[in-house]
Amino acid sequence: MTTQASTPAADRRRPLLNRSLEGMGTTIFAEMSALATTTGAINLGQGFPDTDGPEAVREAAVRALREGRGNQYPPGPGVPELRAAVAEHQLRFYGLDFDPDTEVLVTAGATEAIAASMLALLEPGDEVIAFEPFYDSYAACIAMAGAKRVPFTLRAPSFRPDLDELRALITPSTRLLLLNSPHNPTGMVLDDEELRAIAALAVEHDLLVVTDEVYEHLVFEGAHRPIAALPGMRERTVSISSAGKTFSFTGWKVGWVTAAAPLVAAVRTAKQYLTYVSAGPFQYAVAEALRLPDAYYEDFRASLRRRRDLLDAGLRAAGFEVYEPQGTYFITTDIAPFGAKDAYAFCRSLPERCGVVAVPNSVFYDDPEAGRSQVRFTFCKKEEVLREAAARLQRLRG
Numbered sequence: 001m002t003t004q005a006s007t008p009a010a011d012r013r014r015p016l017l018n019r020s021l022e023g024m025g026t027t028i029f030a031e032m033s034a035l036a037t038t039t040g041a042i043n044l045g046q047g048f049p050d051t052d053g054p055e056a057v058r059e060a061a062v063r064a065l066r067e068g069r070g071n072q073y074p075p076g077p078g079v080p081e082l083r084a085a086v087a088e089h090q091l092r093f094y095g096l097d098f099d100p101d102t103e104v105l106v107t108a109g110a111t112e113a114i115a116a117s118m119l120a121l122l123e124p125g126d127e128v129i130a131f132e133p134f135y136d137s138y139a140a141c142i143a144m145a146g147a148k149r150v151p152f153t154l155r156a157p158s159f160r161p162d163l164d165e166l167r168a169l170i171t172p173s174t175r176l177l178l179l180n181s182p183h184n185p186t187g188m189v190l191d192d193e194e195l196r197a198i199a200a201l202a203v204e205h206d207l208l209v210v211t212d213e214v215y216e217h218l219v220f221e222g223a224h225r226p227i228a229a230l231p232g233m234r235e236r237t238v239s240i241s242s243a244g245k246t247f248s249f250t251g252w253k254v255g256w257v258t259a260a261a262p263l264v265a266a267v268r269t270a271k272q273y274l275t276y277v278s279a280g281p282f283q284y285a286v287a288e289a290l291r292l293p294d295a296y297y298e299d300f301r302a303s304l305r306r307r308r309d310l311l312d313a314g315l316r317a318a319g320f321e322v323y324e325p326q327g328t329y330f331i332t333t334d335i336a337p338f339g340a341k342d343a344y345a346f347c348r349s350l351p352e353r354c355g356v357v358a359v360p361n362s363v364f365y366d367d368p369e370a371g372r373s374q375v376r377f378t379f380c381k382k383e384e385v386l387r388e389a390a391a392r393l394q395r396l397r398g
């Protein structure tokens with residue numbers, strides 16, 4: 001037989017992992033949660049509540065399971081009950097009118113909504129402008145779509161976007177703005193003026209906007225304003241949210257997209273080939289959750305605001321520089337007051353030093369220097385857990 005030299009056998013020696021995912025081995029959330037498990041430390045790293053959401057919603061899932069609703073493949077776009085509830089929610093809170101049949105799509109968490117949006121709307125060579133620090137799956141999904149991420153850096157202490165900088169980042173290759181407000185990890189919430197300026201740029205340059213609003217019900221001052229509600233935005237915006245954060249069921253992985261019909265059709269096409277469908281019985285339960293009275297949403301926010309204040313005070317007392325978040329359930333801090341520079345090394349040693357786990361923001365930056373000394377803590381934990389964590393962190397004062 002002939003030589004193998006120039007046959008595909010040579011290619012088999014290349015790295016197994018697709019080059020676009022190089023360096024993205026294990027998410028920082030998984031790594032830090034594993035560290036919490038092995039050390040027994042309090043996990044203020046990965047953002048998941050230590051108390052499940054409302055009992056009535058959990059019971060609704062059990063009922064759906066028992067009654068055989070959703071135990072077989074639900075419809076591709078999501079069960080009609082949930083699509084209707086998502087449309088009602090958008091109208092009730094934001095005055096946005098979406099057709100549940102053509103303008104709502106149920107996904108496997110916000111994560112799949114992000115992935116499907118990137119895969120559907122991008123082509124190789126397209127540029128995507130995204131806030132930096134960025135939620136980790138953005139980088140991976142943009143890379144999997146073969147597009148290029150262009151970081152738009154939010155800087156401490158306020159993390160407010162510099163809109164002149166945004167204007168300067170737009171090129172003829174820019175296809176899409178990927179927004180996230182309330183912003184993970186900084187807690188920055190875009191104000192009306194910033195939203196208007198971003199919307200004006202999107203219209204002027206005819207850009208698509210994908211906006212991740214999973215923390216929409218965790219804004220501590222004022223109210224969340226979806227960019228889709230601004231003039232000229234409805235037809236170019238894909239809005240993403242999820243039941244994980246608002247209803248404290250992060251394991252159910254029920255998310256959704258609302259957008260104009262052509263955008264939903266595009267995202268649905270990609271979504272069909274990712275999971276096709278997921279979480280059948282949970283979809284019925286989330287439909288009930290979305291219809292909870294205003295008191296639920298108000299209590300949820302008030303409870304997290306209290307816990308924000310508790311952890312904020314604890315972190316300050318321990319000596320951190322604290323950037324108070326306006327939204328989300330995360331607090332970004334700086335470790336410079338401890339004479340430390342490397343957030344990753346700091347987080348690796350934190351369980352041993354004081355029995356607490358946090359997440360280094362440095363991994364959410366392209367430029368590792370930019371967020372090198374920033375560390376994120378979550379406060380979606382019971383008050384007594386936060387108090388105990390705050391007490392342990394005092395040990396850092398040495």
Ligand code: PMP
Binds near residue numbers: 242
């Ligand atoms: N976007 C942001 C900004 C997040 O913090 C998270 C984490 N929940 C997600 C998306 C993913 O949401 P889900 O768990 O619904 O996939």
Ligand code: GLN
Binds near residue numbers: 027029030046047184
């Ligand atoms: N969104 C969660 C966080 O920021 C993590 C979710 C995940 O582990 N992918 O902590």
